[in-house]
Amino acid sequence: MVKASLEIIAENDHFIVINKPPGLLSIPDREGKEISLKEILQQKYDQIFTVHRLDRETSGIIVFAKDPETHKFLSQAFEERTVEKYYQGIVVGTLPEKQKTIDAPIAENTVKRGVMIIHQRGKHAVTDYEVLEDFGKFSLVQFRIHTGRTHQIRVHMQYVGHPLVCDEVYGDGIPVKISSFKRNYKLSKNEEEEKPILSRIGLHAQRLRFTDMEGNAYDLTAEMPKDMRALLQQLRKNA
Structure with missing residues (x-):
């Protein structure tokens, strides 16, 4: 991962907004063996502060602050839920309700560390979803998370x-191949085995709306990465 390949969506003296590629850690993990987005930014800027984070496999829009005041202000905005956060994801199957609000508390699994479950002892969690496209076996869904x-x-x-799709922890974790939804799929001559189109969790942080310390409003979007776009293209073709 090199600095030059990072896609900057917006930048000023106070913060930087990046379209994080899938597979890159947002911040260093406990082991510290892998480079993280924060460390890449730290090589370029004197100070970088974590405002929020995305899972390693999730791509998309992420904000880092450049000074303590902005860090405090933006962190508070996220905590107080004045930031609007939108994601797009590819899910398994056809959802019976095309729009819905899921309000179910989330807690950590006491047996499996790092795995979350729906449980009454958990923290309040609210997700709105809307089905954008239904392909039968899969659906493209927009999410807005309020927590x-x-x-x-x-x-x-x-x-x-x-x-x-491809969620090993909360789904079947099976990579998506064209043969799984295209009838009569044949391997090309130079292929020994079929390569998956998507082999990571199909989730992308697509849009953020927030106001900065000076009262300027931002409405920023991040383009979906190649792997998810390729899968959607194939699904549309075969719909």
Whole structure:
């Protein structure tokens, strides 16, 4: 991962907004063996402060502050839910309700560390969803999360029986291949085995709306990465 390949969506003296590629950690993990987005930014800027984070496999829009005041202001905005957060995801199956609000508390599994479950002892968690396209075997869904719980969209979609594609923890984790939805699929001559189109969780942080310390309003979007776009293109073709 090199600095030059990072896609900057917006930047000023106070913060930077990046379209995070899938597979890159937002911030260093406990082991510290892998480079994170924060560390890449730290190589370029003197100070970088974490405002929020995305799961490693989730792509999309993420904000880092450049000074303590902005960090405090933006962190508070996220906590107080004045920031609007929109995601797009590819889920398994056809959802019976095309629009719905999922309001179900999320807690950490006491047996499996790092895995979240729906439980009454959990924290309040609210997700709105709207089906954008229905392909039968899969659906493209837009989410707006009103709370910022760990794995919130993934847990809520498992809860309603339509987990995100390729989710090993909350779904079947099976990579998506064209042969899984295209009849009479044949390998090309130089292929020994079929390569998956998507092999990571199909979730992308698509849009953020927030106001900065000076009262300027931002409405920023991040383009979906190639792997998810390729899958959608194939699904549309075969719909």
